[in-house]
Amino acid sequence: MSTQGTGDVVVIKDLVKTFNKGKVQAVKGISFSVPRGQRLVLMGLSGSGKSTTLRMLNALNTPTSGTVEVLGQEPAKLKGKDLRHFRRRVAFIFQHFNLVGRLSAIENVLSGALGAVRGPRYGLMAYPDEMRQEAMAHLERVGLAEKAFQRANTLSGGQQQRVGIARALMQKPDLVLADEPVASLDPESSMQVMTLLKELTEEENLTVVCSLHQVELAIGWADRMIGLRGGQIVLDQDARSLSPEEASVIYTSVDPELQ
Numbered sequence: 001m002s003t004q005g006t007g008d009v010v011v012i013k014d015l016v017k018t019f020n021k022g023k024v025q026a027v028k029g030i031s032f033s034v035p036r037g038q039r040l041v042l043m044g045l046s047g048s049g050k051s052t053t054l055r056m057l058n059a060l061n062t063p064t065s066g067t068v069e070v071l072g073q074e075p076a077k078l079k080g081k082d083l084r085h086f087r088r089r090v091a092f093i094f095q096h097f098n099l100v101g102r103l104s105a106i107e108n109v110l111s112g113a114l115g116a117v118r119g120p121r122y123g124l125m126a127y128p129d130e131m132r133q134e135a136m137a138h139l140e141r142v143g144l145a146e147k148a149f150q151r152a153n154t155l156s157g158g159q160q161q162r163v164g165i166a167r168a169l170m171q172k173p174d175l176v177l178a179d180e181p182v183a184s185l186d187p188e189s190s191m192q193v194m195t196l197l198k199e200l201t202e203e204e205n206l207t208v209v210c211s212l213h214q215v216e217l218a219i220g221w222a223d224r225m226i227g228l229r230g231g232q233i234v235l236d237q238d239a240r241s242l243s244p245e246e247a248s249v250i251y252t253s254v255d256p257e258l259q
């Protein structure tokens with residue numbers, strides 16, 4: 001939920017990330033800020049640095065140099081309780097959904113709740129009534145109320161990702177990160193999931209940073225598009241005025257290092 005005033009939710013300056021003692025340069029000095037409420041898509045070929053960038057927003061990767069500020073904090077500097085508190089405010093939607101397969105849809109949604117009981121062994125009844133009602137309302141919102149008590153691993157991919165979205169909303173996040181949220185889905189489910197994600201984040205005025213491969217999905221979905229190629233920004237534009245021809249810069253003259 002947007003509880004703070006206006007301002008930038010994400011501020012990235014001269015960000016560099018290398019792996020293998022500098023042999024792999026995944027991100028080569030990028031800078032951008034994301035204002036509150038913006039829906040930003042990071043586009044680029046495989047290996048262009050999208051996941052690495054997203055992961056630095058949530059302290060899953062630490063910068064080699066440069067700075068990342070999210071919600072006024074530097075994720076890489078947080079530890080213990082502060083890091084846990086920070087991660088509650090930043091929801092992450094994964095390509096492979098990352099649900100606990102043997103738990104029901106509603107238990108997976110509940111695991112996103114603030115102060116959620118840790119570990120599945122406590123079962124559904126360990127959660128207070130109002131939390132269960134809230135989880136059910138989120139499932140209803142993503143069109144899955146009737147699947148609430150079904151094991152997550154028996155749901156289709158599209159349904160699993162809708163559970164993933166409901167879990168993210170249960171967190172009441174200030175920022176939503178999504179790394180290729182529809183890459184494992186067929187075109188129809190992809191469209192459904194992206195539409196849902198747009199509607200829900202619009203309703204809550206949430207800030208979203210989402211990586212995507214497909215230009216055609218991003219145009220019409222995003223407010224803004226940043227194109228990465230070989231770890232550098234090659235395009236940063238209002239997504240509503242972007243033509244597919246302009247977007248093609250992301251996919252041409254691929255950095256030979258990456259081939």
Ligand SMILES: Nc1ncnc2c1ncn2[C@@H]1O[C@H](COP(=O)(O)OP(=O)(O)OP(=O)(O)O)[C@@H](O)[C@H]1O
Nearest residue numbers: 019020024026044045046047048049050051052053
């Ligand atoms: N943990 C790691 N160790 C070594 N190299 C890594 C690591 N993580 C990423 N890389 C490298 O960094 C570069 C950028 O990878 P990244 O995963 O950010 O790309 P991406 O744009 O998300 O690609 P995709 O579309 O395939 O998900 C790649 O060359 C990748 O091999």
Ligand SMILES: [Mg+2]
Nearest residue numbers: 050051052180
């Ligand atoms: Mg990736």
